[in-house]
Amino acid sequence: MIRTLSLLLLVLGAVAPVLADVVSYEGASYPENEVYGWERITYCTPQRWLDDGKLFHAVEIGECDPPPGGDMDAYTRSVGAFDGVPAFFAEFRCQTSGDASEFVGRAPAAFDLWSYGPVGYHFTVAKDSAKLTDNDLVTTYADIAAGIPHTFRIEIFGGDWFAWYVDGVVAASGVPTAPYPAYDPGINWVASAYYLDTTTWLDYIRYGDIPADASGDFDSSGVIDGEDFYFFGEYFSGEGVDAGPGARWADFDGDTDVDCADWDAFQAGWFGSASAPIFSPCFGGPIPTISEWGVAIMVLFVLTAATLVFGVRRAPL
Ligand SMILES: [Ca+2]
Ligand SMILES: [Ca+2]
Numbered sequence: 497m498i499r500t501l502s503l504l505l506l507v508l509g510a511v512a513p514v515l516a517d518v519v520s521y522e523g524a525s526y527p528e529n530e531v532y533g534w535e536r537i538t539y540c541t542p543q544r545w546l547d548d549g550k551l552f553h554a555v556e557i558g559e560c561d562p563p564p565g566g567d568m569d570a571y572t573r574s575v576g577a578f579d580g581v582p583a584f585f586a587e588f589r590c591q592t593s594g595d596a597s598e599f600v601g602r603a604p605a606a607f608d609l610w611s612y613g614p615v616g617y618h619f620t621v622a623k624d625s626a627k628l629t630d631n632d633l634v635t636t637y638a639d640i641a642a643g644i645p646h647t648f649r650i651e652i653f654g655g656d657w658f659a660w661y662v663d664g665v666v667a668a669s670g671v672p673t674a675p676y677p678a679y680d681p682g683i684n685w686v687a688s689a690y691y692l693d694t695t696t697w698l699d700y701i702r703y704g705d706i707p708a709d710a711s712g713d714f715d716s717s718g719v720i721d722g723e724d725f726y727f728f729g730e731y732f733s734g735e736g737v738d739a740g741p742g743a744r745w746a747d748f749d750g751d752t753d754v755d756c757a758d759w760d761a762f763q764a765g766w767f768g769s770a771s772a773p774i775f776s777p778c779f780g781g782p783i784p785t786i787s788e789w790g791v792a793i794m795v796l797f798v799l800t801a802a803t804l805v806f807g808v809r810r811a812p813l
């Protein structure tokens with residue numbers, strides 16, 4: 497009873513969703529706090545701050561040792577809860593001022609799916625280039641436009657197939673050496689300086705089971721409810737705009753966009769006796785922010801406390 501109550505209070509105190517089969521970091525607070533549960537590892541004196549749902553890093557060289565190598569701000573956590581799942585994804589959005597010459601030092605920004613076995617996927621991102629080193633140590637580079645954020649995504653189907661997407665376009669694919677997640681797997685986000693000072697920001701990291709197409713069920717919980725609502729807004733693209741591979745679950749009519757026609761289907765499938773919340777873009781207002789969303793469905797969290805306890809088990813805090 498005490499554990500149930502403490503979990504409920506933890507959820508009510510948060511503005512971040514706690515999901516059953518997806519884990520998300522949305523930049524509303526620092527990753528290592530009690531809601532998100534990452535472990536932070538730093539070297540020298542990295543600076544960081546939060547602004548508008550994003551985690552900013554400023555890393556410099558020369559304050560502790562002469563280069564190469566300088567400030568590092570790293571975050572890690574296990575993804576062992578997803579060992580053996582048949583279809584796994586990880587997706588993050590970021591922007592950095594760092595140069596691709598920093599790649600030699602695994603800088604300026606890095607995202608790793610690692611393990612103690614033969615399989616791993618390592619992303620390195622600069623202002624105008626991204627690099628993927630897959631489990632066969634094959635390296636792929638992708639040019640990206642400087643000065644704007646980019647979305648990186650990987651989908652892994654056991655030991656059968658993986659695909660790496662940059663802004664929704666396949667940049668690399670192949671047959672994995674072995675299934676992943678497996679072999680005591682983990683995930684990292686790292687901002688660091690090797691020869692150059694850099695500013696990097698992270699909008700989100702999301703990973704877990706790939707939700708079923710056209711299901712409206714982002715967290716694969718079996719129902720469409722408040723835990724899916726925020727993400728419907730996140731992937732909403734508007735009529736005729738391809739919402740990308742991360743949004744297939746919200747594209748009910750299969751025409752690549754997530755628009756108000758999809759919203760009609762989403763709310764029609766809403767779970768329970770209560771109506772879906774108002775979704776402003778389909779009623780003439782702005783897209784709700786995560787904090788607005790958090791307040792709006794707080795009552796729903798109370799009513800579905802038992803479901804949330806199950807959710808916490810699959811998304812360890
Ligand atoms: Ca964010
Ligand atoms: Ca759901």
Ligand SMILES: [Ca+2]
Nearest residue numbers: 747751753754
């Ligand atoms: Ca659609």
